[in-house]
Amino acid sequence: MKAIYKRELQAFFKSPVAYCVVAFFTALLGLNFWYMNLYNGSIEFSNTLAVMTSYLTYFAPFITMRLFADEKKNGTEVLLRTSPISMWQVVLGKYFAAATVFLLMNAVTVVCPVIMALFMNEGGVFPLSMTVGSYIGFILLGLAYLAVGTFASSVTESQTVAALVGVVLLLAITFLETIGYQIQGWIGQALIWVSLSSRYNDFASGLFSITSAIYYISFTVVVLLITIINIERKRWN
């Protein structure tokens, strides 16, 4: 798993993709930070992160699109499948590499709350626990999105298609919430319960929700399992 992780992380930074994604993401976040926090004078960074979640739908598949699609296209999938290494090690190695890029992306953005903490009005109190809580929520949501992107990459050999499938899947999952509110009764409730975005509301308002956190982690694990099964399935077809 370490070997795959190392190689994948190197590949990220040998291509311009990682740099572009990080740069574009931080630029967008900076813009929102300026507008929502600096211009409007709000100390709540959780709102800014909440706005960023909708952009994450597009960023996550961009990070993960090459993971498996590229292997298939280059014919290196054969190497991974015929080496004495398990498919779960391959999937996890690749997923963790994508997760590392995502965490780096977030690490850069920490500069925003730090600026607020340093330059706020005298006598103000910086909501540290709230900010940390919403960051954890944001990262867990992002990790769940990355898992969906990883799955999308395992269904095709074209990076572009992988990115599109990822975005469509994530949008579909997001729309579950909207649909859920339209449908009355338990089906609607169930859709809202399943939706990833509905569970972000607590984080957005600055509350750390342990059930949502657990749900995000379970969601990630299940989607990665499906990815492993999807890849292994081809061996038997």
Add this chain to the structure above:
Amino acid sequence: MIQIKNLTKNYGKIRALKDVSFDVKRGDVLGFLGPNGAGKSTAMNIITGYLAPTDGKVLIDGEDITENPKLAKSKIGYLPELPPLYGDMTVKEYLNFICDIKNVEGKKRKNMLDDIMYLVKIGDKRDRLVRNLSKGYRQRVGFAQALVGDPPLLILDEPTVGLDPKQVVEFRKIITALGRNHTIILSTHILQEVTAVCNSVVIINNGKLAASGSVADFSSDDGLNRLVVTLDCGRDAGQDALAKVSGVKNCTFSRIEKNCSVFNIISDKNVDVRRQVFRACAENDLPIVEMRPVGKTLEEFFVDVISKDDAGEGGEE
């Protein structure tokens, strides 16, 4: 070393392999032959663990490839038709990555990689990016990849396709050298290659085993029952003289080549008529430009097996 038992593979309704069984003994260099679409690649993919069989078993050194894949795969070095390379890595980085996924320990690694790079002659390219290498060098890096971890079994899928003639000769030399202490399965379309480096042959046709045996079995023939003789004379003069030679059953004119006539002579098996032909030609003052016996080559044998097999198939349906 390898036991393949009743291997069957279905792709949906299409049956790619039907009940194929054969063994490969330790130290064998096996030529794996068959026309395009015969099921060669499917069989190779199953042996290497890339695909799972619908039915049947593959044992690598006693380990089942589907039940104990890690152990079985660690005994195989596989060079697929398209070498599995990462263009964004240098040769050294790539081979180190292969060491990582094949669990080669750090201490042994440097010596092993130096040896392999020396053997396939890529030492001077170690710091080049794989994507910038020529086709021949990529093939060598792919070959180096198969050798990492010193697996006792090497599976090479058309390793010389796309190489220039000099590289082909070098590659065959390397394969022959490796054959001394490895078991090798070599899939190829080039039958001279099989005659040059292999000691046994398996022929697959329509997903079934069509023939198997040693190369000697397949190309053995005393070679003396057929002769090709080229004489510096006209068609009729040559024909007359050769037909009268004792022992010659049949003499046919084949063609005119550079003002000489080429004849095919068939004699009884185990009767060598070459001396008589020489004397007859000398008496009639017909200079012999060339005389060579033609045996049944592996090529002819291959065509025979495939066409007989296809005919049998047609009869069944």
